[in-house]
Amino acid sequence: MHSSQIDWSAGDDKTRLLDLIALLDDDCAMTRAEASDPAHLAALAARLPHGTLLDAQADLDRYSRDWSGDHYGRPLAVARPANTAEVATILRYCSAHNVPVVPQGGLTGLVGAAVPEDGRELVISLERMHAVRLLSAIDFTMIVEAGCVLEDAKRAAEAAGCLLPISFGAQGSCRIGGIIATNAGGFNVLHYGMTRARVLGLEVVLADGRIWNGLRRLRKDNRGVDLKQMFIGSEGTLGVVTAAALQLAPKPEQVETALVGLRSTQDAMALYAHMRRASSDLVTAFELLLRDCLDVSLSHDPTLADPLAQICPVYALIELSCGGGIALRDVLENALAGAADLIADGVVAASEAQSARLWRLRETMVECQGNGAPYLRTDVSLPISSIPDFLAETLPHLRERFPSSRALAYGHVGDGNIHLNLIPPPGIDPLARTALLHAAETVIFDGLDRYDGSISAEHGIGRLKQAAFLERIDPVSLSLAQGLKHMLDPGGVLSPGRILPAVEGR
Numbered sequence: 001m002h003s004s005q006i007d008w009s010a011g012d013d014k015t016r017l018l019d020l021i022a023l024l025d026d027d028c029a030m031t032r033a034e035a036s037d038p039a040h041l042a043a044l045a046a047r048l049p050h051g052t053l054l055d056a057q058a059d060l061d062r063y064s065r066d067w068s069g070d071h072y073g074r075p076l077a078v079a080r081p082a083n084t085a086e087v088a089t090i091l092r093y094c095s096a097h098n099v100p101v102v103p104q105g106g107l108t109g110l111v112g113a114a115v116p117e118d119g120r121e122l123v124i125s126l127e128r129m130h131a132v133r134l135l136s137a138i139d140f141t142m143i144v145e146a147g148c149v150l151e152d153a154k155r156a157a158e159a160a161g162c163l164l165p166i167s168f169g170a171q172g173s174c175r176i177g178g179i180i181a182t183n184a185g186g187f188n189v190l191h192y193g194m195t196r197a198r199v200l201g202l203e204v205v206l207a208d209g210r211i212w213n214g215l216r217r218l219r220k221d222n223r224g225v226d227l228k229q230m231f232i233g234s235e236g237t238l239g240v241v242t243a244a245a246l247q248l249a250p251k252p253e254q255v256e257t258a259l260v261g262l263r264s265t266q267d268a269m270a271l272y273a274h275m276r277r278a279s280s281d282l283v284t285a286f287e288l289l290l291r292d293c294l295d296v297s298l299s300h301d302p303t304l305a306d307p308l309a310q311i312c313p314v315y316a317l318i319e320l321s322c323g324g325g326i327a328l329r330d331v332l333e334n335a336l337a338g339a340a341d342l343i344a345d346g347v348v349a350a351s352e353a354q355s356a357r358l359w360r361l362r363e364t365m366v367e368c369q370g371n372g373a374p375y376l377r378t379d380v381s382l383p384i385s386s387i388p389d390f391l392a393e394t395l396p397h398l399r400e401r402f403p404s405s406r407a408l409a410y411g412h413v414g415d416g417n418i419h420l421n422l423i424p425p426p427g428i429d430p431l432a433r434t435a436l437l438h439a440a441e442t443v444i445f446d447g448l449d450r451y452d453g454s455i456s457a458e459h460g461i462g463r464l465k466q467a468a469f470l471e472r473i474d475p476v477s478l479s480l481a482q483g484l485k486h487m488l489d490p491g492g493v494l495s496p497g498r499i500l501p502a503v504e505g506r
Contacts, residue, residue: 041077044093044122048086054078063104063123064115067170070374071112071464075123082128084203084211084242090124091240092209095493102495103236105178106149108170110377111462113235113498114178121496124240126177132156133243140248141200141217146177146241153246162248165192165284169363177241183233185458190414191284191321192249194458195232201245202228207489217245230484235460236495238488252284252321254328257355258336260346261312265290265388267342268316272384272413274342275318278335282328285319286414287362288387293410297364304361310345316413317362362410369408369423376422376437378444382453384416391418394447398422402440417457420444441468461499469499 045053054060055077064074076099081087094101101122104114116123126147133143137160144153150164150171157164166179168186178184180202184195192198201216214228231239262268265288272286291313298304320332333348349355369375382390391409398407404425411418422440424433445455445468461469473481485492485500492503 040097040099047089052080066115067108068110071115073116073118075116076121078123078125080125080128087205087240087242088209088211091205095208095491100493100496103240105175106173108174110459111464113462135160137161143245144176145243148176150174157248158251161251163251165249180232180241180244181236182460187285198247200247202241203243204231204239204241206239207494215245235498237498250323253323255321256328256332257349257358258318259307259358260316261308261344262314263344265314265391268314271339271342274339275335278338279320279331282320282322284321287317288413289315289410293365293408296369297361300368301364308345312344376440378420379457379459380418380448380453381416381457382451386451390451397443
């Protein structure tokens with residue numbers, strides 16, 4: 001243990017927790033400095049095909065920062081394996097020589113899990129492993145490698161008349177391994193479930209280099225413990241996913257979209273429940289936008305127009321999808337007509353182009369809200385029925401305490417997922433911004449606790465949310481999580497310091 005000691009008798013619980021995390025990180029940093037010996041890189045490179053290991057500084061830049069731009073760390077080096085056997089070689093060596101590693105997909109995460117600790121961690125980029133190994137339109141399954149870009153996998157499925165129903169804004173950049181490691185969500189969770197619901201089987205390389213082949217394409221398989229579940233959502237801390245067997249759905253032949261204006265979030269929740277019942281549960285997306293969110297999109301993109309004649313405080317973007325044999329537009333219009341008492345104004349898209357423009361209002365707001373500067377992104381979930389009360393309590397509190405900042409709320413109503421973000425004022429001092437964002441996060445998370453919600457609905461924990469996670473996890477859950485980590489990665493080489501503090505003495 002480091003010679004410094006924590007005084008557990010002084011200070012509040014959060015301060016003591018942060019001190020403990022920092023102390024463990026200091027201990028681990030001393031051992032990781034030994035792991036950065038250049039001799040390790042030469043020895044590892046000798047075990048791999050020429051060009052697999054990159055260590056020139058010019059080659060490392062694009063592996064050093066994630067999509068948000070908020071997290072930065074230069075890799076010790078970058079390994080780019082072309083197959084599962086090469087991943088196993090890398091991990092076998094790194095485990096034996098105590099070299100910490102962090103797997104990377106498309107670097108679209110938002111909690112710092114895939115960004116290396118500066119100069120101390122070897123990045124394993126799965127980008128060269130991007131093949132679609134198998135696709136069966138009869139079984140509605142596909143096997144894809146971890147480095148396959150989600151959008152490429154979706155196109156392959158669509159070419160076979162199938163749908164890989166995982167959709168979100170980063171699908172043109174994120175990779176299959178990353179979305180499994182984070183159990184990603186997106187727009188269609190209410191109908192198709194989280195990524196976990198799509199995973200039938202996995203191929204995983206363990207910390208010691210052993211390969212677990214669980215690439216089964218069976219929907220029913222009760223042969224003991226479902227081991228793949230350990231790795232889904234583990235953020236690269238328990239193993240490196242190299243391939244996945246995924247469950248597909250029939251490709252919809254009809255998609256209808258509507259945007260409606262409402263008087264309150266209570267009306268939005270009531271409309272959500274009504275639409276599911278009145279449409280035979282054909283709702284595949286139900287997005288909540290408060291008026292401030294729409295204003296952000298309209299002010300950023302002059303080609304976008306206010307979609308409704310009446311300005312409303314709350315909007316819902318609704319999508320229905322199905323195959324043939326049903327007049328889906330009639331279903332949508334009849335369902336909306338049955339909720340006339342809830343809807344103040346609305347429009348049904350008359351074409352794919354109009355539908356795309358409605359969705360553009362939602363996507364533009366996400367792309368531009370921070371104006372290129374760091375801001376608070378939260379990703380909370382709570383019971384759907386509690387969303388109105390949570391927003392009614394938390395939004396005024398944020399606006400009163402941080403009057404120069406802008407609070408925005410939007411989310412995926414069907415799965416109880418709300419993104420409640422805070423954008424600091426322009427030109428704020430970096431240290432003041434950090435303090436402001438931390439204080440705002442505390443306000444949001446403390447409010448969330450009153451509704452028994454989750455601080456991470458789909459983004460994960462990584463390093464960014466670790467302290468808040470550890471404050472809230474119960475002792476039994478923490479013990480189980482630590483036990484799994486110790487069993488699968490006793491040396492603590494896999495993504496150290498993500499989710500749980502790094503192993504003491506690493």
